[in-house]
Amino acid sequence: MEKYLEFSKEVQEAKEAGKPIVALESTIISHGMPYPQNVKMAREVEQIVRDNGAVPATIAIIDGKIKIGLTDDELELFGNSSGVAKVSRRDLPQIIATKQLGATTVATTMICAEMAGIETFVTGGIGGVHRGAETTMDISADLEELAQTNVAVVCAGAKSILDLGLTLEYLETKGVPVVGYETEVLPAFYTRKSEFKLNFSADSVDVIADTMKAKWDLNLDGGLVIANPIPEEHAMDEEYINGIINEAIQEAEENNITGKDSTPFLLAKVKELTGGKSLDVNIELVKHNAKVGSQIAVSFNNKTK
Numbered sequence: 001m002e003k004y005l006e007f008s009k010e011v012q013e014a015k016e017a018g019k020p021i022v023a024l025e026s027t028i029i030s031h032g033m034p035y036p037q038n039v040k041m042a043r044e045v046e047q048i049v050r051d052n053g054a055v056p057a058t059i060a061i062i063d064g065k066i067k068i069g070l071t072d073d074e075l076e077l078f079g080n081s082s083g084v085a086k087v088s089r090r091d092l093p094q095i096i097a098t099k100q101l102g103a104t105t106v107a108t109t110m111i112c113a114e115m116a117g118i119e120t121f122v123t124g125g126i127g128g129v130h131r132g133a134e135t136t137m138d139i140s141a142d143l144e145e146l147a148q149t150n151v152a153v154v155c156a157g158a159k160s161i162l163d164l165g166l167t168l169e170y171l172e173t174k175g176v177p178v179v180g181y182e183t184e185v186l187p188a189f190y191t192r193k194s195e196f197k198l199n200f201s202a203d204s205v206d207v208i209a210d211t212m213k214a215k216w217d218l219n220l221d222g223g224l225v226i227a228n229p230i231p232e233e234h235a236m237d238e239e240y241i242n243g244i245i246n247e248a249i250q251e252a253e254e255n256n257i258t259g260k261d262s263t264p265f266l267l268a269k270v271k272e273l274t275g276g277k278s279l280d281v282n283i284e285l286v287k288h289n290a291k292v293g294s295q296i297a298v299s300f301n302n303k304t305k
Contacts, residue, residue, distance in 0.1 A: 004096060005116060014055035015117070016041065020301035022049045022112035022294050023121040023151070026060035028286070030084040030103035031264055032124070033279060039079035041283050045290045049122070052294035061087055061095050061102030061110045068116045071296075078103060088141045106153065106200035110223060114149050119212065119300060121151050122293035125189040126225060126284045128158040128167030130262065131249065138258065139170065146223040147174035151210050152300075154226040154240025154293035156285040157187035158192070161245050161266045164194050171225065177215065178225040179208055181292060187229035190236040190281050198227065205292065209299035228292045234284040236277070244273045248284070 014021050024045060029038045046056035057069045060078055067074065078084060078101070087095050087102040089111060095102035104112060106123055113121050127140025140162075146153065158167050162298065164186060171178055178186065180201035188194040202208050208226055215224065229235075248269035252258075257265045270278045 001018055001115060004066050005233040006067050008067040008071065010055060011057045011069035018305060020054040020297040021057050021118045022054045022297050023118045024056055024107055025106060025109040025123050026058055026078050026103040027105045028124055029078045031086055035080050037279065039075055040270055040288065042075050045286055048287055048290040049294045052291055053298045054294040057118060059104050059109050064096050064099040066112050067191055107141040110145045110149045110151045113151050118149060120293055120297035122154045122289045124153050124282055125157060125159050126153060128162040129170055133163060133165045133166060143170050144177045146225065148221060149223055150221060152224045152226055154228055154289050154296060156189050156230050158225045158287060159189040160242060161249060164188060164196055168196055176222055176225060178227055179211060181226055181228045183227065183229050187227055188240045190278060191238045192229040192232065192235045205295045205299045208296050212300055213303050229290050230285040231288055234281055238279055244270055247273060
């Protein structure tokens, strides 16, 4: 496996020194935001990780290698290239074998982080059970990865373009803890709250780190979702954004947009209908997740030295 992994100098030095490392995905750069905001966001998020005592490791596929940590030029490449493959678990072998540029989803970033020995991963929001999945079976691979891969995912919950109730049911069936950080309900990405109460919440990153350690010490395989609400000052009005999401979903249905094309379409439509406000919110919540995720990584690293 080692022949497929390539660590950046910064990440390699961090591993050798026993420093905490935070994994970051690359799909958010290549598919989640337009250029140049995507590259600016990626650089700012990496710096937030450093400022909070950890080392960032943005993960991507380049020239047949799983890159654990990207250079500044590589961030620019992913932010400003067309035709970058969106890589989930099923796509990983082919993208590596054909030496294509590949951006890692939540699921694939988890896989690669575990290969690299990184336990904490920061993203915007996880995928989930799509609305109407009882007939389409459209369920994100992120959920299955959380069931089996030992990485904690710090996120602002799941986007309300999804069926949040069924997403929580799926995670419960798979035995994945969903821990609310300073919240007792599942945040819904653009907003701080949803109608769904969580079984476990914590007001301390140390408690979350202890929970991660206990889970894996007990050989309970699989990840954890650390649900971290967007800060109040950046959250969108719930009624407003839900109305826009419903409009976007209706348009997707009318145009028969399904599967892995649906999320990029819906996010682009939501951005259009909010006049770009949703993109600003997306960036702010990722930054906040980077701060909290880095603090969790530092605490976990201290407990496992």
